[in-house]
Amino acid sequence: METKVIKLDAGNIDASAIKDAAKVIDAGGLVAFPTETVYGIGCRVSNDSLTKLNNLKGRPADKYYTLHIANTSDVSRYVPTIGLRANKLIKNAWPGPLTIVFELGDRDIVQQKAKLPRDVFDNLYRDSSIGIRCPDNVIASMLLSQTTYPVVAPSANISGQSPAVEAKQVIEQFSGQLDMVLDAGPCKYAKSSTVAKISKTGIEVLRQGVYSESQLLEMAQVTVLFVCTGNSCRSPMAEGLFKKHLAEKLGCPIDRLVEKGYTVTSAGTLGIVGFPASDEAVEACAAKGIDISGHRSRALTIHLIEQSDFVFAMTRGHRDTVVEISPGAAKKCSLLDDGVDVPDPIGQSQAVYDNCVERIDKAIGKRIEEMVI
Secondary structure, three states, X not given: OOOEEEEOOXXXXXXXXXXXXXXXXXXXXXXXXXXXXXXXXXXXXXXXXXXXXXXXXXOOOOOOOOEEOOOHHHHHHOOOOOOHHHHHHHHHHOOOOEEEEEEOOHHHHHHHHHHOXXXXXXHHOEOOEEEEEOOOXXXXXXXXXXXXXXXXXXXXXXXXXXXXXXXXXXXXXXXXXXXXXXXXXXXXXXXXXXXXXXXXXXXXEXXXXXXXXXXXXXXXXXXXXXXXXXXXXXXXXXXXXXXXXXXXXXXXXXXXXXXXXXXXXXXXXXXXXXXXXXXXHHHHHHOOOOOOOOOEOXXXXXXXXXXXXXXXXXXXXXXXXXXXXXXXXXXXXXXXXXXXXXXXXXOOOHHHHHHHHHHXXXXXXXXXXHOOO
């Protein structure tokens, strides 16, 4: 076999060459192409093609490959239910040098098995999980978007040897064995992607790469913000109640929520800073087994809004203020209690506070149930 080498300029890509390469992969051939990390060998997910790939790389047949996708939105075809932290990681790290191993529940596995061709399912899913990567390279993205069938793309090297970071290294190892090589010069990072498994229990780095564990943890942190007027009654009560519900759902102590990837906070539109929660709010929460005595008020800022993934306002007025400060927050800011205002109990009896905390508790219980943790 003669390996066809096509030189490409990332700034002026020959679309016809990409189309030809995609046709080769769809027909069961093997095409080496650049990503931002290393060169990969594109291979259609079918038994015959994967056998050819395994023989080429000298890799055991029982070792699974990572699915490569052109766009972040493509992930939903293979992972029907995506948790909050996984979604945050996708948002911050894709396209990019990260392979995510997703854990699927029994229901989703049954759905995928029924939806996908048998050889695709059998070769992509293992132990109810699937590894997926979305490269940040224009040639890789174009190629993957042109293929008709799912594609895996392991590093272009014989197993046990260093991954190729330039086309010439690919050719040195596989000349005459690959159908085509797309040569676009050296890869940006010249090192492998980080591989991380994400589940309800946390993030586990399976292979060190471009991203460090600390970077992944930061990118996957989910922040929930509650907003009221003075940040002395409703929002601190909501913050405390949400932490309690979330900790119960995750099966962890409240003081480990940040470690588990969740930050819950509150702020007030009035801009008051450093004041404690009202005595009545503290007592109402204490009756629920929640201690907010250490709370100190903080002002609502654009930084707080923008770093939050969910913003729950107590009233329409609070929501209007959030959106006025940060217009881009309109989609992530909603009223806590199903579109109904939660009245301010400030200056009223303990019974009013107790009723308020019950109402907030019920609303938060519903919100927690809606979230895919």
